[in-house]
Amino acid sequence: MSGCVMAGALALGLAAGNRFTLEWTHSVEREAWRETWEVADHHLHLVEAAVKGSGAGMEPGPGGHFQDGWWIWVPDLAPVAELNLAASGMTPSAWRLCGADCVDLGAEPGEALRIAACEGDGKP
Template identity: 45%
Template structure:
């Protein structure tokens, strides 16, 4: 188990488009909430969501999605790994967990003393 904290960014590079995608997430008492997403361009299944605006060369959207109890990520090994960013510092997921860990589930952790 890796603790990410109350706010983190999930980032990845699309395998076909080679475009960067970033999502800012917050942990709330009701679950994980995506608060903003940014994508460089569109195509190959990476269409910016409705209402996205172009800001600084990226499409930016602030979705109004319900909190999720968990977010499942797949790691095929055939593409660049997911990146987790906290306070502006990004690390490949493989730096935090075993390279063959698949799938990876992001979820709220109960408070554990200690």
Template identity: 55%
Template sequence: MLGATFLHLAAPDFTLRWTHSVERTDWVERWTVADDRLRLRDAAVRGSGAGMEPGADAVLRDGWWVSPGGLEVPALHLAASGETGGGWTLCADGTCREIGAAAGAPLRLAPCANGTAD
């Protein structure tokens, strides 16, 4: 795939952190790879506002609205406009990396089929 970058994670769990582009509020999601899908374990947002209202099942813990997961998707697509003041922080395997901070094509996070990149 031309221009593609692949990141292989040793462990199935990863965390995405970012700041909401309008409300300037922190958001955290914990994901796990489950076979050929990504499963949201839980999500937390520090506050509420435009497009980020906590779900009905969210509980307030130490200033964060925490919602249980359950959502399963084949892939995550993260837009990278370069206009939001930052990208996402992807943490896995004890290391954190910033992704999608500069304008570019959307980023796709997905499990690899049979250990190979798709």
């Protein structure tokens, strides 16, 4: 598996370690949320989560610590085959997906966005 994820029809190369980040602004609390994912064995594994504040649905997980303005923790979740992101166009920010480069997704209303691991030729 090479370092690539598909986000809809877009193939995005990954940074070192086959990792990418997904960042957005929480729709109710208006605070930043960031997740770091790793691609391994055709699956996505959440390796770190971070929030800028706390509130409705934004409480830091067990073992969280405060660093550089973020509450950071390591979620205990099983790897998943894909992520599905809503694209209502009604949230305060787009989804910001960063691998080797960054792209904003779902700022306008549309179909849900599927993020999944892909082969080096950009195919899921």
